[in-house]
Amino acid sequence: MFLTVAFAQDTAKNHVPRLTPEQWREDLHVLATEVARRHKNALHFTPKPQFDRAVSDLDRGIPQLQGSEIMIGMMRILAMVGDGHTRSDDLFNSFGQFPIDLYWFGSELRVIRTTREYKVALGGRVIAIGSTPIALADQKVRNLIEQHETEGWLKRFSAYYLSSPEVLRYFGIISDLGRGTYVIENGARTQSITFESIPYNTEPEYLDAEVRLPAYREDTKNVWFRYMEDSKLIYVAFNSYPPVEDLKSIAASLFALLDAHPGSALVIDFRANGGGDYIRFDEILLDGLKKRKWLYQRGHLFGLIGRKTFSAAMMNALQLRQQMRAILVGEPTGARPNSYSEAAHFVLPNSHFEVTCSRLYYHLVPGNPAGVIPDKLLPPTWSDYQAGNDSPLIWVMSRAVVN
Numbered sequence: 446m447f448l449t450v451a452f453a454q455d456t457a458k459n460h461v462p463r464l465t466p467e468q469w470r471e472d473l474h475v476l477a478t479e480v481a482r483r484h485k486n487a488l489h490f491t492p493k494p495q496f497d498r499a500v501s502d503l504d505r506g507i508p509q510l511q512g513s514e515i516m517i518g519m520m521r522i523l524a525m526v527g528d529g530h531t532r533s534d535d536l537f538n539s540f541g542q543f544p545i546d547l548y549w550f551g552s553e554l555r556v557i558r559t560t561r562e563y564k565v566a567l568g569g570r571v572i573a574i575g576s577t578p579i580a581l582a583d584q585k586v587r588n589l590i591e592q593h594e595t596e597g598w599l600k601r602f603s604a605y606y607l608s609s610p611e612v613l614r615y616f617g618i619i620s621d622l623g624r625g626t627y628v629i630e631n632g633a634r635t636q637s638i639t640f641e642s643i644p645y646n647t648e649p650e651y652l653d654a655e656v657r658l659p660a661y662r663e664d665t666k667n668v669w670f671r672y673m674e675d676s677k678l679i680y681v682a683f684n685s686y687p688p689v690e691d692l693k694s695i696a697a698s699l700f701a702l703l704d705a706h707p708g709s710a711l712v713i714d715f716r717a718n719g720g721g722d723y724i725r726f727d728e729i730l731l732d733g734l735k736k737r738k739w740l741y742q743r744g745h746l747f748g749l750i751g752r753k754t755f756s757a758a759m760m761n762a763l764q765l766r767q768q769m770r771a772i773l774v775g776e777p778t779g780a781r782p783n784s785y786s787e788a789a790h791f792v793l794p795n796s797h798f799e800v801t802c803s804r805l806y807y808h809l810v811p812g813n814p815a816g817v818i819p820d821k822l823l824p825p826t827w828s829d830y831q832a833g834n835d836s837p838l839i840w841v842m843s844r845a846v847v848n
Contacts, residue, residue, distance in 0.1 A: 514615055530788045542647070545608050570629065571627055598752060622642060625639070665684065681713045711734070719753055723764075751776050753779055775823055777816030
């Protein structure tokens, strides 16, 4: 009888497994045990008594909790480890969503994408969700985010979680998984807009607040590049790590373009790259770049970085600066250069959710900086986004040296 009630309170718009309390408990204890066993130092951020108490509290509450609440409890426990490689994207990706994409520009949370039905919200500044001021809502959802990473990492995932019905209900910000009311200021007008939730696997057609796409959004391929004739600059969008043979082919074409324009400047954009196998970049691209000696000259090589630049992408951007004197431009990376990394994987026995945890520690720079800090700080601004301007790339184009 209890299980029937619990399942009815979840929604067909999410993908929450129908497990018994005993099955959820088994998953929880496998999660806690395996993270402790596999992680390089699972207690580097949270003391053991506090971590164990969180596991015990969730275990004790499982019979009274809905599946989505148990899953968020697991997310919270994983976040207590502190590093961004120790997490389970499967947990969050199983939830429904509101048809709204949010982004933090400094202290302002803006609606950057939504569906035509809610066009009136596009570009607006979120003031509150229901009766909860947005600053307080942000503070609440940060409990699910790995605190040992950077402020950019926290802002990135805060924006995701603030559009999640399950997360918002868990923290008492909304009461109904089917709808959520956002208080949005758009120009001189402030209004409450109620969004209906959509299923977890839906990909609706979105409108974008950006009036024109900047270069980095022109193509979604793993890696692409083009020669910018006006500035004599080669722009490379390194969005993710393709298979080795594909990257070798891309690298050969890039080197041919560089050799056809000797003395030209090169900029590699890591802002959309969340990581992969850093050795691929090191052995296939970096080695070839080092053979083009003019790139060592100041003003010939640049890297663009931001809050999504994580893991291997952070390391490769740092390599460009350390080994080739590249100038890094943008905002601090999502990952700290001195942190836990190299994810180990395991699967929970009943929900079959995959969990990752860090198995190595990297100390890449002196001290303990909050991310790789760019040489030229140009964080995203709402005015730039709205106009489709790319200030970091514009700055590079104005500073690039061409022989």
